[in-house]
Amino acid sequence: MATPVYIRIKQSIYVQPSSMIKLGDIARVTGPKRQVPVLEQMILHEVTDEDRNIVVIDGFMVIEQVLTKYPQLEIELIGPTQCVVHVEEHKREPSLILISLIWLLLFIGAAMAIMNFHYDVSMGAVQQKLHFMLTGKESDHPLWIQIPYSIGLGIGMILFFNHWFQKRFNEEPSPMEVEIFNYQEDMDHYVAIKENKVEKTDVDS
Structure with a gap:
């Protein structure tokens, strides 16, 4: 055998x-x-x-x-x-100018999305009311709440995506990497079914 x-x-x-x-x-x-x-x-x-x-x-x-x-x-x-x-x-090596433009576009888009979200939920009014509840005083700009909140928002996003430029904080994949992996798997599965063009007579050597 x-x-x-x-x-x-x-x-x-x-x-x-x-x-x-x-x-x-x-x-x-x-x-x-x-x-x-x-x-x-x-x-x-x-x-x-x-x-x-x-x-x-x-x-x-x-x-x-x-x-x-x-x-x-x-x-x-x-x-x-x-x-x-x-x-x-x-x-080819990626263009530094192109990377900078894409980074700027994403930065502006993310900033607009965050600002629009905070406007929709009236975050400013919520922080003012929270300041009044804790101090008994009214303030249009409670910076002692707004500054830590803004810093925490940035740190939270960095931890969520598990990356700081090229540095990874732990071995867990980021949500973006998982989504890219799932997309690639779905695309490969679709292609394997729909685009199978190789026949048994391709190479006979």
Whole structure:
């Protein structure tokens, strides 16, 4: 009885245009030591202009190509059944001017959203009433409440997003990272179902 070869396909990978996609690129292979290096170098697909920016490598196609070359092997596919290959050119360094403009736009937008929220809930009137309840005096600008509140609001947002520029406070992902991860997973799942263009006859070498 042949020793099985286990193949665990990755969820998604990124390659450059005109790349030769090998089994070792899209999957983790384990099994007999003499077979694993050969299988990892096995070419599954060559990226062409027709592929555009997404290629889907199907697990069934992987098994079929492996068995075509090595019919004596016993293949066990575990994990995801498809790998979404994102074709991307080498990324250029981001422009400092563009980053500054985006940062300024987001800063103004966030500031406007916070100010509009405070206006809608009459935060100023609430703070004035709180000042009157605690001191018995009326004040249009109770700074001893407003200043700590503003500082606390900023600190709370930093802690919520778990980042200070490049510094992460702990190992927990931020809500933004979770949303991006979920979006990427949903997109990969959709693409794997709707954009599977790779056929078993792609590469036969």
